Amino acid sequence: VNESVAPLPVSALRAAEWDAAYREYGPALLRFLRRLSQTRSVAEELVQETFVRAMQAANVPERAQELRPWLYRIATNVAIDRLRRDRRLSFIPFAGSEPAPERDMDQIDLVRRALRAIPADQAAALVLRLHEGFGPHEIAEMLGVSEAAVRSRLVRGRRKFLETYERFGGVA
Amino acid sequence: VSAHPMELIAAYGEGIDRERAETVDRHIADCDSCRTYARQMERVDALISRREAIAPLPAWQPVPRQRRGGVAVFVAIAAALMLLVTVSVVRERMGERAASSPSSTVNRAAAFLDACAVLAPGAVRVGLAQSPEQRPRRVSTDIQTTSGVVPSIFPTICRHGGPEQRWSDASLLLMRRDGGIDAADMLARAFGGPGSPDVVDDWVATQTDMPRAQMWVGHGRSDGGSDPWWAVAVIVDRYGYVVTHASRDTATRLAAVAYEELVSPGACILIARAAAAAGLPEGSYFGHVDMPLPFAAPTSWKTCSYGEDEAWHGPHLFLRSQPTSREEAEQLLAQVLTQDITFPAERLAPWTALESGTWLTRGRVRLSAGLNAPAQVVDWSGVAVSDGSHFFVVTAATDELALRLARAVSAELARVP
Numbered sequence: 088v089n090e091s092v093a094p095l096p097v098s099a100l101r102a103a104e105w106d107a108a109y110r111e112y113g114p115a116l117l118r119f120l121r122r123l124s125q126t127r128s129v130a131e132e133l134v135q136e137t138f139v140r141a142m143q144a145a146n147v148p149e150r151a152q153e154l155r156p157w158l159y160r161i162a163t164n165v166a167i168d169r170l171r172r173d174r175r176l177s178f179i180p181f182a183g184s185e186p187a188p189e190r191d192m193d194q195i196d197l198v199r200r201a202l203r204a205i206p207a208d209q210a211a212a213l214v215l216r217l218h219e220g221f222g223p224h225e226i227a228e229m230l231g232v233s234e235a236a237v238r239s240r241l242v243r244g245r246r247k248f249l250e251t252y253e254r255f256g257g258v259a
Numbered sequence: 260v261s262a263h264p265m266e267l268i269a270a271y272g273e274g275i276d277r278e279r280a281e282t283v284d285r286h287i288a289d290c291d292s293c294r295t296y297a298r299q300m301e302r303v304d305a306l307i308s309r310r311e312a313i314a315p316l317p318a319w320q321p322v323p324r325q326r327r328g329g330v331a332v333f334v335a336i337a338a339a340l341m342l343l344v345t346v347s348v349v350r351e352r353m354g355e356r357a358a359s360s361p362s363s364t365v366n367r368a369a370a371f372l373d374a375c376a377v378l379a380p381g382a383v384r385v386g387l388a389q390s391p392e393q394r395p396r397r398v399s400t401d402i403q404t405t406s407g408v409v410p411s412i413f414p415t416i417c418r419h420g421g422p423e424q425r426w427s428d429a430s431l432l433l434m435r436r437d438g439g440i441d442a443a444d445m446l447a448r449a450f451g452g453p454g455s456p457d458v459v460d461d462w463v464a465t466q467t468d469m470p471r472a473q474m475w476v477g478h479g480r481s482d483g484g485s486d487p488w489w490a491v492a493v494i495v496d497r498y499g500y501v502v503t504h505a506s507r508d509t510a511t512r513l514a515a516v517a518y519e520e521l522v523s524p525g526a527c528i529l530i531a532r533a534a535a536a537a538g539l540p541e542g543s544y545f546g547h548v549d550m551p552l553p554f555a556a557p558t559s560w561k562t563c564s565y566g567e568d569e570a571w572h573g574p575h576l577f578l579r580s581q582p583t584s585r586e587e588a589e590q591l592l593a594q595v596l597t598q599d600i601t602f603p604a605e606r607l608a609p610w611t612a613l614e615s616g617t618w619l620t621r622g623r624v625r626l627s628a629g630l631n632a633p634a635q636v637v638d639w640s641g642v643a644v645s646d647g648s649h650f651f652v653v654t655a656a657t658d659e660l661a662l663r664l665a666r667a668v669s670a671e672l673a674r675v676p
Contacts (some may be wrong), residue, residue, distance in 0.1 A: 202307070
């Protein structure tokens with residue numbers, strides 16, 4: 088980055104707050120996004136994108152306790168966008184040319200792969216609920232849907248995940 | 260509750276009311292498969308809950324190692340990202356405006372107003388010979404006069420013919436009249452004016468049925484050249500152009516086709532502008548210009564390839580000539596690209612909707628440079644776009660390039676009244 092690049096129109100104090108938020112929440116967001124990403128570098132990319140979107144947002148929460156779920160909300164949207172985009176671009180194989188599941192794939196890779204293969208909103212709900220420990224009410228607020236919709240996604244997601252995980256060779 | 264309450268079993272972990280929970284419990288007690296399913300659901304929760312290792316927070320990727328860390332880096336990265344976005348937007352807007360900007364450089368104007376993009380399909384339509392030796396080629400806009408070399412007022416000139424520099428071959432001189440050049444000025448300076456070896460003795464205003472257009476016809480001659488030629492000059496809206504050919508009739512017909520291409524941009528113009536917007540190097544129009552599609556009436560599609568690459572991995576544009584509804588477009592998807600006889604797709608993936616009105620496919624062809632040359636497998640991508648009125652398909656070497664070109668074509672079409 089060239090020294091002459093014009094700075095963002097944010098105050099130094101604001102930038103320092105973002106820096107602190109990045110250090111505080113970045114690792115957890117990386118772990119969350121890693122669950123939904125093919126590789127670690129993709130997850131890192133998504134963390135960066137999450138913070139860039141956050142910095143550009145007009146409605147940054149004032150209260151510190153609201154910042155974490157708000158960042159998760161952005162990260163979830165970033166992850167869903169990425170999952171959907173990757174799927175559009177990658178699931179158009181030639182007939183009969185789908186790669187066979189790798190026999191020696193780690194269990195955790197299989198879990199990630201199955202999560203990426205089920206509908207993105209269901210995968211995000213499952214990871215937020217089971218991996219990150221958010222309650223249905225919090226997830227509903229993050230995703231901007233009703234609590235009933237979250238419960239429905241969780242139920243359908245579990246069933247879809249099991250079916251997909253077994254199709255990829257996993258044993259549940 | 261159904262015979263096997265799988266949905267309720269899957270919901271069990273999220274909490275269901277007591278009555279349903281008791282029903283599930285009773286059912287599971289007597290149902291081996293449901294018990295197994297319940298255990299699998301617990302296992303699913305355990306698998307997804309298994310924590311990802313906490314990794315150290317990564318440094319920001321685009322930053323040189325020695326400058327990582329701290330607020331300044333964060334601000335710099337964000338600034339760089341914003342700069343990239345800004346540059347991208349500005350470039351895109353410049354691309355959109357270049358054709359109308361009086362301050363555009365000659366090169367930029369040439370990229371967006373390429374005479375060959377007009378002459379190439381025109382030559383096909385009037386029946387000029389199509390061969391590698393006679394492909395449309397850009398020619399120098401410099402004019403040699405007795406007082407030295409002067410730049411032409413036309414930023415882009417194209418000639419369809421052999422290597423000889425002669426106006427009796429089909430030629431098109433094209434400009435946008437943004438620089439204040441009026442009709443008299445254009446006619447007087449078309450071939451360099453006094454001292455130029457090429458002159459038109461007298462321009463005669465001629466009736467034309469091209470709406471909003473004014474037309475002149477003149478008889479041209481060149482120093483040292485034995486072939487006289489005809490020149491047809493047209494001004495329509497902000498375009499000014501001159502077509503030359505040995506035959507007055509051919510020059511007039513070419514002028515009419517050029518009018519159609521400029522007023523309602525054809526496939527070559529659109530793909531050329533899209534290619535320029537996408538940053539592709541300057542290319543030519545060769546091969547699949549106005550190629551008839553086996554499934555379609557000859558006049559229902561405009562087609563053009565861009566660049567030297569004839570197979571579908573080189574940029575191609577297939578533009579439906581008439582307004583096409585979204586429903587019609589969806590029906591046409593099954594036909595377009597599948598029945599080409601020149602490069603039959605060895606494998607073609609089904610079209611997949613990317614978003615409303617945009618579809619993606621991938622194809623593969625096996626090409627060989629000759630009978631004994633080894634075959635080369637080439638993959639390409641196709642993007643189809645329907646905005647409810649226009650329908651077109653772009654092919655290119657990669658998904659990303661096909662998408663970028665398709666977006667640029669959409670932007671161009673959106674500017675067409």
